[in-house]
Amino acid sequence: MIDLRKMFRSFKFAFQGIYFLVKNENNARVHLLASFLVVAAGFYYGISAFEWLIILLFVSSVWASEAFNSAIEKLCDEVDRTQNRQIGMVKDMAAAGVLFFALGALVAAAIIFLPKILSI
């Protein structure tokens, strides 16, 4: 049996997580600006349903990877705040996860929008 109250409570915590991300993480604010710009460009250029699908997949993937990366960073800082090579590596690998999606998003946005921008 699904406990709806528990489910809505989990949503509340997840939205709290989004609030923490945007409030505390500079990179999340960069993602917010980029997401806004790309969605605005999508409406401006009237992109197709398939192009929207690609954009939405990348936007949500970048946000999800940033959320995991920030959570890992916070956890690392709780575990050990002294200089620790392993902690440094964990943080760098988590950051690489965001970079993979961000670079993919950049290339996808260029493939979708550059021809439209250049044809004007």
Ligand SMILES: Nc1ncnc2c1ncn2[C@@H]1O[C@H](COP(=O)(O)OP(=O)(O)OP(=O)(O)O)[C@@H](O)[C@H]1O
């Ligand atoms: N405890 C540590 N030991 C070794 N290296 C660390 C440690 N903490 C951070 N680093 C190194 O410094 C880099 C930046 O870490 P930091 O936690 O400041 O990340 P940030 O992305 O700048 O975080 P914030 O969002 O808090 O500004 C890490 O990727 C890692 O290479």
